[in-house]
Amino acid sequence: xxxxxxxxxxxxxxxxxxxxxxxxxxxxxxxxxxxxxxxxxxxxxxxxxxxxxxxxxxxxxxxxxxxxxxxxxxxxxxxxxxxxxxxxxxxxxxxxxxxxxxxxxxxxxxxxxxxxxxxxxxxxxxxxxxxxxxxxxxxxxxxxxxxxxxxxxxxxxxxxxxxxxxxxxxxxxxxxxxxxxxxxxxxxxxxxxxxxxxxxxxxxxxxxxxxxxxxxxxxxxxxxxxxxxxxxxxxxxxxxxxxxxxxxxxxxxxxxxxxxxxxxxxxxxxxxxxxxxxxxxxxxxxxxxxxxxxxxxxxxxxxxxxxxxxxxxxxxxxxxxxxxxxxxxxxxxxxxxxxxxxxxxxxxxxxxxxxxxxxxxxxxxxxxxxxxxxxxxxxxxxxxxxxxxxxxxxxxxxxxxxxxxxxxxxxxxxxxxxxxxxxxxxxxxxxxxxxxxxxxxxxxxxxxxxxxxxxxxxxxxxxxxxxxxxxxxxxxxxxxxxxxxxxxx
Amino acid sequence: xxxxxxxxxxxxxxxxxxxxxxxxxxxxxxxxxxxxxxxxxxxxxxxxxxxxxxxxxxxxxxxxxxxxxxxxxxxxxxxxxxxxxxxxxxxxxxxxxxxxxxxxxxxxxxxxxxxxxxxxxxxxxxxxxxxxxxxxxxxxxxxxxxxxxxxxxxxxxxxxxxxxxxxxxxxxxxxxxxxxxxxxxxxxxxxxxxxxxxxxxxxxxxxxxxxxxxxxxxxxxxxxxxxxxxxxxxxxxxxxxxxxxxxxxxxxxxxxxxxxxxxxxxxxxxxxxxxxxxxxxxxxxxxxxxxxxxxxxxxxxxxxxxxxxxxxxxxxxxxxxxxxxxxxxxxxxxxxxxxxxxxxxxxxxxxxxxxxxxxxxxxxxxxxxxxxxxxxxxxxxxxxxxxxxxxxxxxxxxxxxxxxxxxxxxxxxxxxxxxxxxxxxxxxxxxxxxxxxxxxxxxxxxxxxxxxxxxxxxxxxxxxxxxxxxxxxxxxxxxxxxxxxxxxxxxx
Ligand SMILES: [Zn+2]
Numbered sequence: 001x002x003x004x005x006x007x008x009x010x011x012x013x014x015x016x017x018x019x020x021x022x023x024x025x026x027x028x029x030x031x032x033x034x035x036x037x038x039x040x041x042x043x044x045x046x047x048x049x050x051x052x053x054x055x056x057x058x059x060x061x062x063x064x065x066x067x068x069x070x071x072x073x074x075x076x077x078x079x080x081x082x083x084x085x086x087x088x089x090x091x092x093x094x095x096x097x098x099x100x101x102x103x104x105x106x107x108x109x110x111x112x113x114x115x116x117x118x119x120x121x122x123x124x125x126x127x128x129x130x131x132x133x134x135x136x137x138x139x140x141x142x143x144x145x146x147x148x149x150x151x152x153x154x155x156x157x158x159x160x161x162x163x164x165x166x167x168x169x170x171x172x173x174x175x176x177x178x179x180x181x182x183x184x185x186x187x188x189x190x191x192x193x194x195x196x197x198x199x200x201x202x203x204x205x206x207x208x209x210x211x212x213x214x215x216x217x218x219x220x221x222x223x224x225x226x227x228x229x230x231x232x233x234x235x236x237x238x239x240x241x242x243x244x245x246x247x248x249x250x251x252x253x254x255x256x257x258x259x260x261x262x263x264x265x266x267x268x269x270x271x272x273x274x275x276x277x278x279x280x281x282x283x284x285x286x287x288x289x290x291x292x293x294x295x296x297x298x299x300x301x302x303x304x305x306x307x308x309x310x311x312x313x314x315x316x317x318x319x320x321x322x323x324x325x326x327x328x329x330x331x332x333x334x335x336x337x338x339x340x341x342x343x344x345x346x347x348x349x350x351x352x353x354x355x356x357x358x359x360x361x362x363x364x365x366x367x368x369x370x371x372x373x374x375x376x377x378x379x380x381x382x383x384x385x386x387x388x389x390x391x392x393x394x395x396x397x398x399x400x401x402x403x404x405x406x407x408x409x410x411x412x413x414x415x416x417x418x419x420x421x422x423x424x425x426x427x428x429x430x431x432x433x434x435x436x437x438x439x440x441x442x443x444x445x446x447x448x449x450x451x452x453x454x455x456x457x458x459x460x461x462x463x464x465x466x467x468x469x470x471x472x473x474x475x476x477x478x479x480x481x482x483x484x485x486x487x488x489x
Numbered sequence: 490x491x492x493x494x495x496x497x498x499x500x501x502x503x504x505x506x507x508x509x510x511x512x513x514x515x516x517x518x519x520x521x522x523x524x525x526x527x528x529x530x531x532x533x534x535x536x537x538x539x540x541x542x543x544x545x546x547x548x549x550x551x552x553x554x555x556x557x558x559x560x561x562x563x564x565x566x567x568x569x570x571x572x573x574x575x576x577x578x579x580x581x582x583x584x585x586x587x588x589x590x591x592x593x594x595x596x597x598x599x600x601x602x603x604x605x606x607x608x609x610x611x612x613x614x615x616x617x618x619x620x621x622x623x624x625x626x627x628x629x630x631x632x633x634x635x636x637x638x639x640x641x642x643x644x645x646x647x648x649x650x651x652x653x654x655x656x657x658x659x660x661x662x663x664x665x666x667x668x669x670x671x672x673x674x675x676x677x678x679x680x681x682x683x684x685x686x687x688x689x690x691x692x693x694x695x696x697x698x699x700x701x702x703x704x705x706x707x708x709x710x711x712x713x714x715x716x717x718x719x720x721x722x723x724x725x726x727x728x729x730x731x732x733x734x735x736x737x738x739x740x741x742x743x744x745x746x747x748x749x750x751x752x753x754x755x756x757x758x759x760x761x762x763x764x765x766x767x768x769x770x771x772x773x774x775x776x777x778x779x780x781x782x783x784x785x786x787x788x789x790x791x792x793x794x795x796x797x798x799x800x801x802x803x804x805x806x807x808x809x810x811x812x813x814x815x816x817x818x819x820x821x822x823x824x825x826x827x828x829x830x831x832x833x834x835x836x837x838x839x840x841x842x843x844x845x846x847x848x849x850x851x852x853x854x855x856x857x858x859x860x861x862x863x864x865x866x867x868x869x870x871x872x873x874x875x876x877x878x879x880x881x882x883x884x885x886x887x888x889x890x891x892x893x894x895x896x897x898x899x900x901x902x903x904x905x906x907x908x909x910x911x912x913x914x915x916x917x918x919x920x921x922x923x924x925x926x927x928x929x930x931x932x933x934x935x936x937x938x939x940x941x942x943x944x945x946x947x948x949x950x951x952x953x954x955x956x957x958x959x960x961x962x963x964x965x966x967x968x969x970x971x972x973x974x975x976x977x978x979x980x981x
Contacts, residue, residue, distance in 0.1 A: 045595050049815050052575040052597055052694040054729050084811050088834055095814035145830055282857035287700035287808055289730050
């Protein structure tokens with residue numbers, strides 16, 4: 001066999017992604033959906049698969065799955081069916097999984113990724129709904145069922161609604177795969193249908209990756225990579241696996257179809273099992289459930305009520321705020337960050353780029369140091385806007401502002417309060433300030449009306465005007481109080 | 490003629506007695522217990538007796554009635570359940586060792602509704618394992634026997650329920666019918682058995698055999714009783730997605746309206762050599778009686794029916810192979826010790842399931858396998874569609890269809906166990922009904938001149954037309970007068 005030079009090899013990646021839905025109750029019974037908890041406390045005859053029990057479809061799960069299908073530009077099935085997938089495993093109470101086989105809820109979608117090497121369209125083969133399994137703890141032996149002394153089963157998770165999203169093999173680099181997962185995560189989060197926490201298993205990614213010589217029609221031996229527990233590890237695992245296959249081919253070795261396990265610590269993959277035969281799951285339509293018919297009006301109503309998705313948001317931010325793609329990508333990475341930024345930009349009202357810089361350059365640093373995320377931050381978006389306003393107005397310098405931000409981060413106080421507490425140069429003579437405040441109110445009737453109407457965020461703007469008039473020497477806290485009194489309801 | 494002993498009376502008559510104050514529920518329950526003690530050694534129909542529980546329930550019913558707060562007319566009339574209905578705190582086995590000692594934490598909807606109507610639970614009755622069989626010989630515990638001749642089977646799979654009702658041991662009982670398991674034992678034991686439209690009675694809490702075919706049905710000594718018991722449990726259940734949303738009819742209303750002018754179809758393909766001569770004779774008499782009662786009989790052709798048995802023996806086992814996968818020794822039932830999980834599953838299932846159950850699991854697994862699915866399961870579903878269409882076409886011409894319930898009277902124990910195919914053919918007239926999802930019932934039409942054993946007439950109705958079916962059965966029963974005569978009771 002001739003040894004292929006490296007540049008003639010190409011990589012093909014397809015993803016199979018599972019998303020646990022954050023419905024109130026499970027897929028086919030009334031048990032609560034939650035993470036963890038005392039084993040086997042969120043169970044009932046249905047999700048334990050007791051003899052005689054029957055499933056009843058959670059319609060909210062159908063809605064959520066359809067929303068995912070719509071978000072991935074899928075065609076939504078007018079009539080879809082549940083099916084049984086038969087195989088024995090003790091974490092599956094019925095020894096069959098209720099899933100979809102023929103006629104899934106959504107098919108033939110696509111998602112466009114804006115990668116470093118340009119836009120890539122990734123086909124989405126199908127989006128279907130199924131039930132999750134329970135969890136096993138194999139005691140003794142290697143931690144696998146085959147050589148364990150005994151296994152403990154927890155069915156709390158059994159029956160949680162699970163959406164499976166399968167892509168076409170349209171991805172060609174580990175980075176594209178990572179990007180796809182990140183985008184999918186952001187989309188599902190924006191839809192509000194799942195917690196999408198990879199570390200808790202509410203977002204699970206398996207990848208099929210094969211490397212072949214360029215120009216070959218047949219794909220190479222398909223390797224399934226499992227156990228990628230973060231978006232970062234999707235990139236790391238596939239980079240490693242691509243490299244491993246590339247080297248093997250270059251060395252003239254033959255690759256085999258197998259399942260490989262990614263080890264987070266070593267950053268490498270190891271063989272879990274080779275597929276000697278294909279499982280026969282004996283799929284057949286689930287006789288305990290009736291087909292689901294999606295009325296056109298229902299689908300249209302869902303389509304019309306979809307929330308803004310990350311791609312749409314990126315376009316809007318670019319248009320509204322003129323932000324560069326890099327910033328947009330960072331801010332749009334999670335729903336919480338996006339919402340925080342938008343609230344701050346709105347409260348600020350000025351050039352959003354300034355807000356962005358404060359968030360990315362300064363606030364993220366503080367969050368990282370403290371090891372918390374934005375949702376746990378004591379600073380409210382409007383408070384950051386207030387701080388930037390003080391700088392704009394010359395009340396404090398940029399350098400002082402960074403110090404002020406540090407204090408705000410610890411206490412959650414307003415910027416103005418911190419400035420006062422820190423004893424920065426300020427005019428605190430009420431008689432002097434009173435006159436300036438009157439002037440500012442007279443000069444800014446619209447802003448004054450807004451405050452009168454209860455839009456207290458606008459006070460920051462008026463405070464800024466007073467600060468500017470006083471050359472930054474006014475005590476902002478006092479000014480705020482004066483404004484509040486004068487503009488009270 | 491002296492009035493029959495208490496234990497022979499239909500439940501609706503007993504209800505009148507309770508209402509009039511001639512009888513208390515405790516007295517009735519004690520009489521039932523004595524009668525069961527007497528006949529059980531001959532028919533072996535119970536898997537579990539719940540005498541104490543029934544007496545407690547009876548006392549509570551008497552107290553309600555004394556306060557004028559009877560829940561329903563049937564408050565205080567005990568009912569027995571085929572041991573395939575899940576009963577809270579009462580062991581439920583589905584007739585199989587694999588569920589031995591399993592005590593369910595919940596009640597089936599049928600049980601819940603009958604309990605809410607005040608009927609005390611009186612025991613769990615014997616059946617072929619997982620309702621797979623036509624003789625009750627495939628019970629994992631012991632065979633039951635026919636009260637008309639204990640050397641013969643009571644039919645199956647609801648054989649325990651049928652034998653008890655026929656023996657005057659319990660007033661009425663529930664069975665399930667997947668391919669004839671209520672109607673065939675009713676015919677073989679000389680009582681009434683009805684299988685309603687698929688979806689009329691909730692399947693929630695019925696241990697599943699073949700989900701798309703299973704339906705609960707009453708086994709009773711009179712048509713009126715069957716109407717009463719069925720009406721008590723019928724109606725939409727949000728816990729069963731296949732349950733029909735329409736409100737359930739009260740089948741006692743208009744029961745006596747008669748059948749004058751009704752068009753009744755006689756199945757062309759079911760005439761001739763298919764049945765024993767004695768069965769044919771009785772059923773032909775029945776057709777004549779229906780005509781005398783004012784019905785207009787005509788032949789209807791149902792050509793697809795001849796394919797019903799092979800289609801049924803693919804669809805039912807396919808669904809069963811999946812439904813029965815959960816019995817693996819992990820969560821309930823006995824567990825066999827083995828070196829690893831696969832060996833444990835295999836050994837538990839090998840020991841726990843009977844031969845007939847294993848046969849059907851294998852057939853079903855094969856029928857669903859990749860590469861065979863289209864040829865077996867897929868083809869069987871097509872036959873099912875043809876049967877539905879044939880019946881639809883027939884019901885454009887006639888209101889009801891009649892035929893024998895079973896081609897033979899009760900056969901001897903052991904006669905068919907060695908030959909599964911001959912056993913399967915016991916259900917040749919009943920299986921198409923389940924595949925089509927329509928209602929049908931068996932009503933006694935006397936005894937066979939050949940062997941003196943009961944013969945059943947099957948009446949088939951269009952989807953959700955239980956009312957016409959019951960009206961015809963009632964008119965026929967009243968005119969025949971057999972069930973209420975001494976002749977209509979086994980000598981036990
Ligand atoms: Zn549950």
